[in-house]
Amino acid sequence: MESGILINSLTAWYNYTKENKDLTDLVIQGINFRNEKIDWSQFVYENTTFLSCAFNRNQATEVISHGAIVYPKFKNLPYNPNRNTLYTYQELLEGYNFENDASVDLKIYQRFVKNKYNPPLVEAMAQRLHDFNIDESLRRLMGFDKKGMTEKKAVGFMGGHATRRGSEYYVKVAKAAKLLAEKDYYIMTGGGPGIMEAANLGAYMAGRSDEDLATAIEILSDLDFDNQIEIPRDYLAKNYVNNALKVLEMFPNGKENLAIPTWFYGHEPSNVFASHIAKYFSNSLREDTLLAMALYGVVYAPGSAGTTQEIFQEAAQNHYGTFGYYSPMVFLSKKRYVEDTSLYSVLHQLAVDQPYKELLYLTDDPELVSEFIQNHPPVPV
Incomplete structure (x- = not known):
């Protein structure tokens, strides 16, 4: 028989054990x-x-007597380690209110942060089991084949989480993601605010007019900071989430896309434009998974240290062909990646005589981002 089979529903149990x-x-x-x-x-x-199955006492005794291993259920956790689906923003935002945030998302974070660096054994097991099940749900969603390629043509977007709604690169990223989604690319991000929200928004708005996208961004950008002297980050505004929900109400049934956030860096409101949210406890797993799935390309808008780390993480994967394909790396901002940091120049030099050198691209134009990715599919190693 095939090893490593996971059964996580009664239907699957009876289908398997029937014969x-x-x-x-x-x-x-x-x-x-x-x-x-x-x-x-x-x-x-x-x-x-x-694992975490419910038995009556006689059943559990019999199963154990036949030699099976039975692990008990985890109790009193604000999350389900045995979940078999990805999250939705509705699930994570349940209980949300800016004045008194009691969301599921925040409750999970508060539990996690108590023992963030040294979780006790049972807690660590629950977190790892949770992240494993997020992995499994992603595999089903993306449709991996045996060579690691996905049925969905995944393109990732990276960039600063502090990028303001309505700012130059927020708009450019939203336009680029919209164009790619309209060409049936599957947009995925790190799931936070800023550039990540812009990409999920653009994908969500695929098929609608540029005027509709501009209207959505205008609604999102009308933020109430309670007349504070220093304007904080957008996601701290009182109406940050409510404005996003207004956009969903005005433009329902957007195009499917994916967010892959983490609880590791702190609590931020959930990205409501992502139809699927694969939220992890482990940031390293989350980053590696995102880059491993974005085989049709990664677009880098201006960002800080986290984006820089992701650039070189993807460069290493391309350099060594880690996941079986060389993938496009598109840099959206000549000023950021040549004038301010020289990151593009460094990477271009690193790629000399490497197959992925022809997959590097620098531009300020969202339409050219889309064209380059369409004209440069992933190359098998």
Whole structure:
């Protein structure tokens, strides 16, 4: 039998065991068996694991007596380690109010930050199991083949999370993401505010007019900072989320796209323009996963240290062909990446005599971003 099979629903359990009684190497996760009448003696158990399943006492005793490993359910957590779907903004924002934020997202962060650097064993296991299940949900969503290519033509956007709504590169990123989404590229971001929100917004607005996009950005940019002397970051405005919800109400049923944020860097309101949210506890897993999936290209708008790290992380993946393909790297801002930092020049020099050198591109034009990615598909290693 195939090893490493994960079964996480009663339907999947009965479909599998209807004709197959060998449970060797199976992981059965998060299923409630209490009301099921099952003859447990009919199965072969070898390295069979029941993880966070619900049994009555007799069932659990019998399963263990046949040699299965049974891990108990995690209790009193604000998140479900055994979830088998990605998040939605509705789930994460449940309970949100700027004056008294009681959102699910914040409750999870507050639990996480208590032992951020040294979680106890049970907490660490729960977090890792949660992130594994986010991995599994992403694999189903993206449709990976055996060579690591995805059914969806994923393009990632990176850049500063403090970029203001309505600013030059917020608008340019939204336009570039919209153009690419209209060519059936699947837009994905790090899931935060700023450039990441702009890209998810642009993808969401695919198929609508440029005037509609401009209207959406105008609504988003009308922020109330309670007359503070120093204007804080956009996501601290009282109506930051409400303005985004107004855009969703005005322009419903946008194009599907993906956000991959983390609780590691702190709490920020959820990006409501992402139809799927793959939120991780582990930032390193989250960053590696995002770049590994963006095989059709990554677009870098102006950002700071985090964006710079992601640039060289992707460069290393391209340099060594880590994920089986060389992918386009597009830099959106000549000023940022040549005049201010020389990052593009450094990377261009690093890529001399390397296959991915022809996949590097520098521009200030959202339309040229789209054209370059369309004309430069990923190259097999």
